[in-house]
Amino acid sequence: MYQPGHFEETRTEVLHTLVRRHPLATLVTLTAQGLEANHIPLLLRTQGVTRPTLVGHVARANPLWRETDLAMPVLAIFQGPQHYISPGWYASKAEHGKVVPTWNYAVVHAKGLLQVHDDAAWIRAQMVELTGQQEAGMARPWAVDDAPRDYTDRMVSAVVGIEIPIDSLAGKWKVSQNQPAANQATVQQGLQGLGSEAGAAMAGLVDALGVSAKKG
Template identity: 45%
Template sequence: MYRPAAFRQDDLATLHTQIHACGLALLSSAGEQGLQASHLPLLLAPNEGEFGTLYGHFARANPHWRDLASGAEALVVFSGADAYVHPGWYPAKAEHGKVVPTWNYIAVHAWGQAEVFDEPERLLQLVSRLSERHEQGRAQPWAVSEAPREYIDSMLRAIVGFALPIRRIEGQWKLGQNRSRADQTGVHQGLSTSTEPRDQALAARMPIRE
């Protein structure tokens, strides 16, 4: 990932927070079947390994897991808030006109090689943890234990799990840090007053230079 100095994010705790906030990650790899990409919900175990370990599962019918089983390196992308930046939000436009549109965003990239597994009890633990994570906070959270065990067993046979220790991790917080305080304030105001939820989400993440 190209990361100008103004936008680099290397604080591991901050990167982990963004990974946890991302509901659906993009996992890509290159192997005998060429480039492949899968959209997967993942769990992060932050204290396993130097940078943490990611856990997830594929449908067994998805050939992508076979590349990971063969040792292919994987790149996992966790996307955060993003939004188009309108040039008219920069006060600099009125001063000299030397402004152009851009796109601001937050993203984390993580690399590693995965261990693939299909032991039923290990898979059960994984899907239970995934369900607990995404059901928490609901008035009546669903649990894997509510479904008939024979049905769950059949579902487990249809998936393949993996553990991916993170070997390298990078973050990019492109939030206008290279602009003047006036331009940052203008963009923040433009985004925060937008009717688009994605614009408002990015505005909430923008630092304003003192």
């Protein structure tokens, strides 16, 4: 990933937070046929492991677990908030007009070797953990054990577990750091004025950038 220094995010807690909030990863693997990409929810484990680890499961019919070259690292890409940035939002447009559109985004790239778990107990534990994370904010959280055991046993048997101990973690927060403070402020206003969740999420990241800069 192209990584200019002013867009690089290295704070582990910030990277982990994005992964947990946006667990649907694009998992890029190498096979004998070339590169493959699958979209898989991955749970980040930091407790009870020697290093942060991603765990998940894929359909047994998915060739990923059979055809991936296990000797080569895989790449899991987690996409956070993203948004088109209009040059019309820049305060400097009125000053000199030398502005162009861009795209703001926050992403995390995790690399490591893929491990396969064709073990019912391991898979069930992963399902329980991932479901617990995603249901935590529900008024009446659903749990795996809410479904009949014979039914969930069949579901478990239809998938294969995967695990990726993380060897490297990289974050890129492209959220208007290369713009003067006045432009950052008007970008926030423009995003908030859209009245959309995506706009509000990106405005929050731009605002957090300004707060962090003031503290620094």
